[in-house]
Amino acid sequence: MSDDPKTRPVVTLLAGHHKRAQQGHPWVYSNEIAMNAAAKALPPGTLVTLQAASGETLGVAMFNPRPLVSARFLDRDASRVIDTEFFAARLNTALRLRERLYDRPFYRLIHAEADGLPGIVVDRFDDVLVAEINTAGIDRMESEFLAACQEVLRPRAIVLRNDSASRALEGLPTEQRVVGDLSVPIAVEENGARFVADPVGGQKTGWFYDQRDNRRVVAALARGMRVLDLFCFTGGFAIAAAGAGAREVVAVDRSEPALALARQAAELNGVTSCRFERAEVFEKLESLAAEQFDIVIADPPAFVKSRKDLGAGLRGYRKLARLAAARVAPGGFLFIASCSHNVEAGDFADSVRRGLHDAGRNGRILLTSGAAADHPVHPFLPESAYLKAQLLALD
Numbered sequence: 001m002s003d004d005p006k007t008r009p010v011v012t013l014l015a016g017h018h019k020r021a022q023q024g025h026p027w028v029y030s031n032e033i034a035m036n037a038a039a040k041a042l043p044p045g046t047l048v049t050l051q052a053a054s055g056e057t058l059g060v061a062m063f064n065p066r067p068l069v070s071a072r073f074l075d076r077d078a079s080r081v082i083d084t085e086f087f088a089a090r091l092n093t094a095l096r097l098r099e100r101l102y103d104r105p106f107y108r109l110i111h112a113e114a115d116g117l118p119g120i121v122v123d124r125f126d127d128v129l130v131a132e133i134n135t136a137g138i139d140r141m142e143s144e145f146l147a148a149c150q151e152v153l154r155p156r157a158i159v160l161r162n163d164s165a166s167r168a169l170e171g172l173p174t175e176q177r178v179v180g181d182l183s184v185p186i187a188v189e190e191n192g193a194r195f196v197a198d199p200v201g202g203q204k205t206g207w208f209y210d211q212r213d214n215r216r217v218v219a220a221l222a223r224g225m226r227v228l229d230l231f232c233f234t235g236g237f238a239i240a241a242a243g244a245g246a247r248e249v250v251a252v253d254r255s256e257p258a259l260a261l262a263r264q265a266a267e268l269n270g271v272t273s274c275r276f277e278r279a280e281v282f283e284k285l286e287s288l289a290a291e292q293f294d295i296v297i298a299d300p301p302a303f304v305k306s307r308k309d310l311g312a313g314l315r316g317y318r319k320l321a322r323l324a325a326a327r328v329a330p331g332g333f334l335f336i337a338s339c340s341h342n343v344e345a346g347d348f349a350d351s352v353r354r355g356l357h358d359a360g361r362n363g364r365i366l367l368t369s370g371a372a373a374d375h376p377v378h379p380f381l382p383e384s385a386y387l388k389a390q391l392l393a394l395d
Contacts, residue, residue, distance in 0.1 A: 002083075003082045004081075005060070005081060008049045010049045010051055011051070011071065012033070012034045012050075012053060014033065014053060016053070017053075018032075018054075021073070022056075022058060023380075024380050025380040026073045026118060026378060026381065027069045028050065028061070028070060029069060029070060030065070030067070030068055030069075030070040033070055039063075040065050042063055042065060045135065045137040045138075045141075045170075046137075047061070047074075047082055047137065048061055048063040058076070058078070059073050059075055059077065060073070060078050060082060061073045062074060062118070062136070062137025062138070064135070064137070064170055066169075067169045067170060072113070072119065072135060072137065073118070074117075074137075082141065082144075084144045084145075084148050084151065087148035090116045090148075091110070091149065091153070093116070094116075095109065095153070098374055102374070104189050105124055106124065106126065106188055106189045106190060106209070107124055107209055108121070108124075108210070109129070109374075110122035111375050112134075112384070113378040113381055113384065114381075118137075119133060119135025120132070121205070123205040123206075124153075125186050125187065125188060125197065127153075129149055129153065129158045130158075130159040130199040130206060131145075131158060131159070131161065132164055132204075133145075133162050134166045135170050136170040136171060139162075146179060155180065156181050157179065159182065160175070160176065161205055162174060162177070163175065182200075184198050185197055185206075185261055186198075186199060190209070190215070190236070190240075191216050193243050194268045195234060195235065196265055197261065198257065201257060202261075203258075206234075208236065209372060211387075211389075213373075214335065215236050215237050216240070217369075218237060218241065218335050219237075219240040219241050219243065219244040220244065221333055222240075222242075222245060223245035224245060224246070224247055225241075226247060226293045227250070227293060227294065227295045227296075227297065228249075229252065229299075230285070230296070230297060231281055232253045232258075232276070232297075233255070233262070235265045235276070237299065237335075238274050238276075239274065242274050243269055243271055246273055247273060250277065250293070251274055251275065251276045252278075252279050252284050256278050281298075281320075282319070282323065285327065293327055294328075295334075296324045296325075296327050296332070298321075298334070298335070299337045299339075300337075302339050302341075303316040303317060303338070303340055304342045304343050305340070307342055310342060313340060314347055314350075314351045315351075317336075318351040318354045320336065320355065321334075321336055321358075321359070322356075322358040323359075325359040325361045330395060331393070331394075331395070333391060333392065333393055334390075335389065336390055336392075337388065337389035340386070345385075349368075349390065356392075356394075361395065362395045363393050363395055365391070365392050367391040368389070368390055369390075369391070370388060371386070375387070
């Protein structure tokens with residue numbers, strides 16, 4: 001899609017509704033825009049020049065009249081041409097940051113608005129990139145984005161995991177495609193350990209880099225310990241704990257394909273203390289009766305996928321905290337997390353506290369944390385800090 005700032009459509013904000021955008025917020029909502037017939041007729045994802053009612057130019061944005069978030073800024077300079085060169089510049093900036101943070105090419109490379117590319121998530125697995133395109137604007141500019149990826153990183157394959165539910169809000173279909181040469185599973189390196197991921201059939205991009213730092217913290221406690229890893233997925237926490245000297249790790253997940261990858265990772269790292277079990281986690285917890293562990297890890301998938309699920313999701317976190325805390329031996333540790341972006345940190349903490357009370361346990365919060373540094377948060381989008389976690393020492 002070609003872009004010419006001189007001929008771009010202009011979308012105007014309602015009088016008095018420009019201040020948030022002017023002060024740096026990356027989104028403009030539909031109720032802040034003069035949704036006249038011309039604006040409503042623009043195809044979803046059209047590049048537009050945004051301006052205040054006064055005529056002041058605010059920047060260039062992707063525009064979609066359908067969702068609540070109707071405009072997403074790409075640049076505050078409306079004369080900026082949005083093309084392959086633009087995407088390459090943003091990729092290079094993100095790459096320089098990650099190369100300062102990590103010495104191996106395994107990380108989240110692009111984290112949407114925080115890296116100046118709203119609607120794009122890219123995880124890097126050395127010479128394989130896995131991308132999620134979640135907005136109509138980026139979808140229309142896919143060829144320019146892919147060309148920039150080739151220019152900057154020369155990957156042998158780019159996996160397009162365009163299957164997020166958020167695409168429906170933009171009026172986009174879901175799909176998966178592979179550009180280039182790919183055989184699965186692929187290699188992952190994290191904190192000195194080796195893993196395998198399936199970027200085509202696995203959850204999301206096939207690996208969750210966001211828990212990198214939390215895995216390291218929990219593993220540092222694991223020497224000589226008996227560990228229970230719930231929702232273990234492909235073994236991130238379990239292998240890290242075993243590699244740090246845990247005497248036994250019981251890892252539970254309901255996905256046999258994920259467990260198969262976890263078993264491969266155990267072999268790659270030469271750890272023999274892991275036992276992987278296929279089970280529904282809540283059923284497994286209730287079947288353990290009085291069995292206890294020195295460390296219990298509970299890192300579930302999102303319980304709250306939309307605001308309407310909030311009440312049930314918070315009750316789910318409370319129940320998980322209750323059942324998991326009951327399995328922690330006196331003096332042991334509980335690590336529990338939520339990746340539901342619709343759950344605020346205070347509400348999650350309250351659910352955990354209530355769960356501990358239900359289990360009759362007391363303790364101390366040792367660490368309240370979020371995602372690793374390759375998942376930066378835009379200063380005007382604190383809600384994008386989706387991952388919430390607590391590490392507790394229980395009496």
